[in-house]
Amino acid sequence: MKISIYAMATETFMPMLRSLSIILDKGAEHARARKSDPSALVKARLAPDMYTLAQQVQLACTQACDSVAHLTGGEAPQFKNDEETLDALKARIAQTLDYLQSVRASAFDGAEDRAITIPIPENNIEFNMSGLQFLRDWALPHFYFHLVTAYDILRHCGVDIGKRDYLSHVGGYIRQRSPA
Known part of the structure; x- marks a missing residue:
């Protein structure tokens, strides 16, 4: 069975972003239940030198x-990166999902062999990879890093979330076991 770059990219990004949106809802519920300012969650970070939620x-x-x-x-669509509320972050996720859904699977034809260059101007270097190398070694690890860190920030702030929330999309694979 051949696995497509489309499936590995888009069909990975979309369900995980949906889970992230649900986790942000739980953050909002947490703030409401504790009568705390939800903007404190938006500005929270794990360490002083790390990015905010x-x-x-x-x-x-x-x-x-x-x-x-x-x-x-x-x-890629360009965004201002000016979201300051949980609702605005959810809207950003929704815009991202809209973009991902708008890209046809056929647009990925030949993507595994596409030459991709990622410039690092401040060091006067660049990464040169095939599409497959880019997806496997750059895109997915970076995506998951930021996704997991967002999850970890909320968890660190006391939001009641767990692995089921993070992997909420795998529920579609649950089946009743057949009797032996």
Whole structure:
């Protein structure tokens, strides 16, 4: 069975972003239940030198959009990265999902062999990879890093979430076991 780059990219990004949106809802519920300011969650970070929850969500969304654009040879949507509320972050996720859904599977034809260059201007270097290498070694690890860090920030702030929330999309695979 051949696995497509489309399936590995888009069909990975979309359910995980949906889970992230649900986790943000739980963050809002947490703030309401404790009568705390939800903007404190948006500004929370795990360590002083790490990005805030808002930036982690923005970067997960940007990584998904930019990765699909690189793999398809298209242009990624540009966002202002000015979201300051949980609702605004959810809207950003929704915009990202809209973009991902708009890209046809056929746009990924030949993506595994597409030459992809990622410039690192401040060091005057660049990464040169095939589409498959890019997806496997750059896009997915960066996406998951920011997604998991957003989850971890909320968890660290006391939001009652767990692995079931993070992997909420796998519920569709649950089946009753057949009798032996």
